[in-house]
Amino acid sequence: MVRQAPPSVVTSWLRQGLRNRMCPLCRVAHKADREYIWHFYDEASNDMGVVDEVRRAYGFCAEHMEMLRRIDVEDMKTTLSISVLLADTFAGIVEQLQSLGPGSRFAPARCPACANREDHLRRNADYLLDLLATSPGYREEFEASPGLCFPHFELAWEQARTRSDRELLLAVQRDASRSLLGELREHVRKHDDKYRHEPKGPERDSWQRAIFLTTGWPPPKQSAAEPEEGP
Numbered sequence: 001m002v003r004q005a006p007p008s009v010v011t012s013w014l015r016q017g018l019r020n021r022m023c024p025l026c027r028v029a030h031k032a033d034r035e036y037i038w039h040f041y042d043e044a045s046n047d048m049g050v051v052d053e054v055r056r057a058y059g060f061c062a063e064h065m066e067m068l069r070r071i072d073v074e075d076m077k078t079t080l081s082i083s084v085l086l087a088d089t090f091a092g093i094v095e096q097l098q099s100l101g102p103g104s105r106f107a108p109a110r111c112p113a114c115a116n117r118e119d120h121l122r123r124n125a126d127y128l129l130d131l132l133a134t135s136p137g138y139r140e141e142f143e144a145s146p147g148l149c150f151p152h153f154e155l156a157w158e159q160a161r162t163r164s165d166r167e168l169l170l171a172v173q174r175d176a177s178r179s180l181l182g183e184l185r186e187h188v189r190k191h192d193d194k195y196r197h198e199p200k201g202p203e204r205d206s207w208q209r210a211i212f213l214t215t216g217w218p219p220p221k222q223s224a225a226e227p228e229e230g231p
């Protein structure tokens, strides 16, 4: 099987994730979310297609609605834009309810921001596997990384096209999990009265990294209200 290096323009989010020592697909998820919510916030008035999707979904899911709320209410300190956006959304919702009868099935579409995120993730899982298979530099960086969070490990595992893709994913995931286990045990050991005098080391936040590895890395600290900078 001939693997081609993905064009660098499509791997910038992944490379940022590797550089920041986090699951590179979590980085992709955060970037895709921000891009989508910002597009909705800024452009919904010119792009009724995006409003239509939200109408058919009867709003965003809780996570994406919260991102929208934070942009307007917390960061812009206004409630005007979110009210306009929700009014546009509800205009469609009211109409949809008009045509829903007691015998019809109520079937909201998926949250369009979630669908957008999944689409980005699927494509990027392929780019990641191609990047690792064709670039020894990034492969080394990945080998020394804290691994993929398990939901994204599952995705990459399912999308792996060769045995060596899976071997690499597995080796990295085993190393990452094993070394975390060592650190967690060390952290627990130092809580024992006998060892309490020992200085705490890098293992002190291992419990937090164990949460990241299981559920995914959190978005960067900066507020959701800052539009994405750079690539």
Ligand SMILES: [Zn+2]
Pocket (backbone or CB within 6 Å): 023, 024, 025, 026, 027, 148, 149, 150, 151, 152, 216, 217
């Ligand atoms: Zn992840």
Ligand SMILES: [Zn+2]
Pocket (backbone or CB within 6 Å): 060, 061, 062, 063, 064, 111, 112, 113, 114, 115
């Ligand atoms: Zn969502």
